Amino acid sequence: MRWLRCFLLLALFWPLAPLMAAEILLTGSADNAGVQHFVTALSAQRPNDQVRFVPLHQLARPGTLKPATRLILLDLEALDWRLTETAGPPALVLRISRVQAEQRLGSLRPPFLTLLWSDPPADRQLRLTHYLLPQARRIGVLYGENSRQLIDELRQAARPLGLEIVAQAWPDTRDNRALQTLLKDSDVLLGLDDPQLFNPKTAKNILLSSYARQMALIGPSAGFVRAGGLASTLSDQDDWLAMLGQLLDQPTGKWPRALYPTHFSVAANQQVARALGIEAIDLVAAAKAVAAGEANP
């Protein structure tokens, strides 16, 4: 069934694939091993294209680039640079979360940008929660100024799963009362990728407080899973390469304004699972189960 679906989709996109080599320009403020690794992998994936990375400070204004360039922005500094003028080639913006977009752009969605969300989508995280903890009904969610906008979307995603979102604002992360109130009223904690709330300074507090109540944290990122969260969905470089493969095969005019990656996997902390009395998590099975619930376009 999956193969058939893949084939059909492939057949659909085939005519759109460019027959000519394209110039793919990646940029970002940092040039580190991670960037190099990614650029190399992308080059290898697209032997017919000219893939190159130019550090941001070496680039002139966006408007000076050839219009046919496929521009890929690797960080927020690169986004800021692209936003300096409307002129210039359309860009795929990688490594931007919903919360960061809210901070930078508000509700603005410039037509020359395709925002590829780095944070795990709400419905996917909820399905993972539901899969791992089927008895949990009340999903506790902390939100801040910039993540408030995600709550409605979470509620909509929760409804078909029969879940209830218990949302709690956390205006001052040094004051635990909001966290304690939320833990009292929920069965599991779902973390939003909002660095104001979930960061290295708050991690200890959030994880120790929830564990003291034998409560699991789902998300917001792989780092939090390693720190003591139970599990999260995430998309890594291979997932993004697959995603970019599809987008780069399309003419830029067909690029959507924003997109979550369809490829993902599940990360889990088995030690935490054991301490919470949860069966060892089969990552492949969990990812399959979560994927099975994804809405088809």
Place this chain on the structure above:
Amino acid sequence: MFFGPSSPRPLLLLTALLGGPAAADDLFVDSQALPEVLTATRLKQSPAAVPGSMTVLDSELIRASGARDIPELLRLVPGMMVGYIAGNQPTVNYHGSNVNDARRMQVLIDGRSVYRAGLATVDWSDIPLAMEDIERIEVFRGPNTVSYGANALMAVVNILTRNPADSHGTRLKVTRGQRGINDWYASQGMGWDGGDLRLSLSGMQDDGFDETHKGLDYRDSRRLTRFSLSASHALAPDQSLDWQLSAKEGANQRPYTYKPVFYGVTAEGDNSDVAAKDYAGSVRWNIDFNPQHSLYVQGSAQHWDRQQVWRACDAALSFSPQLTQLWQLNPWYAEQLARNIRAPVPTGTAQEQALAGEVQAQWNVGGYQQVCGDIDQSTRETRYDLEIQDTLSLTDNLRLLSGVNYRYDRADSQTYFNGSLDDTTWRLFGQLEWRADEHWLIQGGAMYEDAHLSGSSLTPRVAVNYLITPRHGLRAVYSEAVRSPDMFENNVNWSYRVNNLSPTAFGQGSAEYFVKTRGPGNLDQERMRSRELGYNGFFADADLTLDLKLFHDEITGMVSEPLRNNQYIASNSNQARFTGSEVQADWRMTHADRLRMTYAYVDAWASNADDRRLSARNSGSAGWMRDWGMGWSSALFYYGADALNGYRFERADLRVAKRISLQRASLELAGMLQQRLDHEPTSSYDNLYDSRHVLYFSAELEF
């Protein structure tokens, strides 16, 4: 667009996440430098894998119970026997033993033992801790000296206070009600970068029981105020420091209980009240060397000050040097003579009879005269404690807990110790937790303790858990535990110097009372052998937690003699056995309803009848907590025990509360009704109330 997860990768990814080098190079897997928080050393066993029986009283339960002090809360623990010597002297024992001396249970506040250093009891009323500052209470039902040291003989009550970081803002609470109930609490919490602090002040007052069996007013009220400061500091990402300071001062009424030995004495004092002050300070330094290795160092100092000076009356003959000499020769003979001073001299040895003759002659020449004087029964006790505990996760499935503890105890009392007495104790402990596979878990350890006054001991403990699934576990536990006799039992040097005698006795304004008692000095430790089979399960679909336990405990070398100053001869000659079963169920029926039930069947046998008195054969509790919405909530509890010290105890408690959200504040108004369902005294014939119910109200403001 849907392509599904690429199946072979997630496993590789997990490796990457949990420390492999690849994650660092992945641009898309977050690179935030998050510390590992729930490390192998911090994570505990899941409830089904706990090597023993555990009852956790969470903050929701504590609040819903409406309890004003800790002993009342402990009625929610299966097998816990709560009795009262007087209204301000609750005694709590697990499964039983003596009603007057509850000394076989370890009680800790954030890891600091609140056992009195000299007279090893827990003065529940005097603990400098407000109920409002308690986050939860973990009761380990069974012996565990390996983890908690000697005195963790029958159970361990581990009280955990609220984290200062969770107590920001202001809380104000007042409680008023019948029986003179008048409590208050005020706290202020604040935080700064890298630290949090909470200051709380509180007070408590009530009249205790109303009347004695003779219908007289019962002198057992209490009044106290407390101060507590708790702070935590993050010194570095891998180090933190917590410290606490607390103090309590108050007055506990005690009735005048002295009964004159000699004929014709009618004068008497009117009380033997106690002014009680407790001070405690502790500091704990936590260090995480790495996720697999952590250590803490905890030091604490405590001081218990009991001022008890009271006026007593008896015949002047009580201070006769000859009678004192006779008591030292033969206490039984001396008591016979004193109690029947007008009768002919009792038969005895020539020396006894000669002394008795002299004493009788003294009686006739003014010895009969009534004299009153001040007795100073005050005690001051001090404890310093230092503990280092190391947790090392050797592999994912093997964890070693080890540590060393040093304790210095000192007791100061003219009456009980004729000055002061001190003791030092060293303790080494180690425990290994081995998860053989996903089903079998073996945990074992031992403690070696060496006390200057009571010698050394080695106690082992081993538990095997079989996890049917991660949430359902069977356990078999064998443990040994010891209790060191306290300074009072072993080393008492009990005499009364009576001051301000009026009129003077034998020409002296200050004299020694003829009764003197000395402890044996060579008592051994009491030893407990405990066997337990249990089951703990969590039924996720129903949200039901169930714990069952079968136990057989034996205490040998038990020191059971009552602590009275006439002919007190403590020995290790007694023993006791407790066999039975316990069940505990906690069911969150809906999100609004929580049901909780406990039951204990205890078959107690003890060679000394006094040790059988506080074991109810059947006891338990049942509770229903409900959130009605719109801020309304209720809690209904039933507590029952068929015989505590021979008296039935049955009570129903109803608490109804309404939470009102004000602008940036929250107000909770609550009413509490306790209704006794039986007509019996509370665990002692003098413990009587005028009415079978009591009503009190509280208002709590948080902002």
